Amino acid sequence: MEALLCEKLGDPTVPHNSPESPITIARSHPVPSLASPTAVRVRIHATSLNYANYLQILGKYQEKPPLPFIPGSDYSGVVEAVGDAVSRFKVGDRVCSFSAVGSFAELIVADEMDLFPVPEGCDLLAAGALPVAFGTSHVALVHRAQLKAGQVLLVLGAAGGVGLSAVQIGKVCGAVVIAVARGAEKVQLLESLGVDHVVDLTKGNVTESVKKFLKMRDLKGVDVLYDPVGGKLTKESLKLLNWGANILVIGFASGEVPVIPANIALVKNWTVHGLYWGSHKIYLPHVLEDSLKELLSWISKGLIKVHISHSYSLQEANLAFAAIKERKAIGKVMIVIGKSSVARSKL
Numbered sequence: 001m002e003a004l005l006c007e008k009l010g011d012p013t014v015p016h017n018s019p020e021s022p023i024t025i026a027r028s029h030p031v032p033s034l035a036s037p038t039a040v041r042v043r044i045h046a047t048s049l050n051y052a053n054y055l056q057i058l059g060k061y062q063e064k065p066p067l068p069f070i071p072g073s074d075y076s077g078v079v080e081a082v083g084d085a086v087s088r089f090k091v092g093d094r095v096c097s098f099s100a101v102g103s104f105a106e107l108i109v110a111d112e113m114d115l116f117p118v119p120e121g122c123d124l125l126a127a128g129a130l131p132v133a134f135g136t137s138h139v140a141l142v143h144r145a146q147l148k149a150g151q152v153l154l155v156l157g158a159a160g161g162v163g164l165s166a167v168q169i170g171k172v173c174g175a176v177v178i179a180v181a182r183g184a185e186k187v188q189l190l191e192s193l194g195v196d197h198v199v200d201l202t203k204g205n206v207t208e209s210v211k212k213f214l215k216m217r218d219l220k221g222v223d224v225l226y227d228p229v230g231g232k233l234t235k236e237s238l239k240l241l242n243w244g245a246n247i248l249v250i251g252f253a254s255g256e257v258p259v260i261p262a263n264i265a266l267v268k269n270w271t272v273h274g275l276y277w278g279s280h281k282i283y284l285p286h287v288l289e290d291s292l293k294e295l296l297s298w299i300s301k302g303l304i305k306v307h308i309s310h311s312y313s314l315q316e317a318n319l320a321f322a323a324i325k326e327r328k329a330i331g332k333v334m335i336v337i338g339k340s341s342v343a344r345s346k347l
C-alpha cells in the first residue's frame, strides 16, 4: 500500500524530493494485518492534518514515536476486512476513528471498539476531520468547563482547526461567543457562523475590543477561556476573565507556553484545566466515546459543520503541512487518499 513515512525528524514542508525532507512516500509499504479476531481493516478515504502531526515530525510534540513511523491520527474510510469475532461492523460500512499514528496511508487496522459508524447525513470527508478537533473542543467545553447557555466564551485561534470547532460547540451550548482571529477572510467566516463578536488581530487589540463589546451587551466579563494559542494573547485575555472563570489550556500554537499567575487564580477563584484529549482514551474512554457519538449526531442534524479550507493528496503532504505552518488554514486541512495530485487545494 501507499503510505507517508517519517524517517527522520525535520521540517515536513520541505519538498519530498529534497534530501532535507523528513517524509517520503513509500509505494509498497506492507498492508497491516488483522492481528486479532476483533480487528478491522479500513480503507482510508480522508485523514486530517492536525498541528500536533506537524509538531511530531519536527520532534517538538509530547509523544515521540520511534522512527520510522507513519504519521496521522484521525481518519474516515470504509471497512475492507474484518476479523473472525467482529460483530459491530461489516465490509462496506463507513467508519471514522483516530489513532496515535498511522493514518497517512491507504489502509489502517483498528479494533472494532475503537471505530465509530458514520451516520447518514455526514459525509466521509467531514467525518475524517471530526475526531481530534471537535473531540477536543467538546470534551473541553461540555465535559470540563460545563459551558452553560448565556455564559461568555472567549476562543483564541478561533479560525484554526480546534478554534473553529470550539466556536460552533459554544453556539450549540447557547453561549455568547467571542472569537479572536487574524485577517478579513477568517473574520468573515466566523461572522457567518453567528459568532457574537470577532476580534481581528490585524486591526486591534483583544482587551480593548472585547471590553467594548462586553459593555455594549451589559456583560461583566468572560466565563470560559478556550486557549489553543498561548503567549501574550493568553496574558491579555486573562484581564477579561470573571470571578470563577474556567481556563482551558489546549495548546501553544504561538510557540510560547503562557504563565497563569497562581495568586490571581486564587483571588479570582479561577479553575485552570490542562486538557489533553488523546489521553482520555486511556483514563476516561467513555467520556471520549460519548463525546464523539454526540458530535456525529450533531453533524448529521446540521448543528455543526466541518469547514475544510485545503485538501491535498498524500503526494502533496508537504503543501498540507505548509498550509498549517503559514497560518493559511481556516478550519481543517485534509489529505484525501487516492485523490489525484492535480486537483488540489481549496475545496
Ligand SMILES: NC(=O)c1ccc[n+]([C@@H]2O[C@H](COP(=O)([O-])OP(=O)(O)OC[C@H]3O[C@@H](n4cnc5c(N)ncnc54)[C@H](OP(=O)(O)O)[C@@H]3O)[C@@H](O)[C@H]2O)c1
Residues within 6 Å of the ligand: 049, 050, 051, 052, 132, 133, 136, 156, 157, 158, 159, 160, 161, 162, 163, 180, 181, 182, 183, 186, 201, 228, 229, 249, 250, 251, 252, 253, 254, 255, 275, 276, 277, 278, 324, 325, 327, 329, 331
Ligand atoms: N490539548 C489537546 O488535546 C489538543 C488537541 C488538538 C490540538 N491541540 C493544540 O491546539 C493548537 C492549535 O491546533 P490546531 O490544529 O487548531 O492548529 P491550527 O489549525 O494551525 O490553528 C492554530 C491557530 O492559532 C493561531 N496562531 C496564533 N499564533 C500562531 C503562530 N505563531 N503560529 C501558528 N498559529 C498561530 C492561528 O490563528 P490566526 O492566524 O488567526 O492568529 C491559527 O489559526 C496546537 O498547539 C495543537 O497542538 C491540542
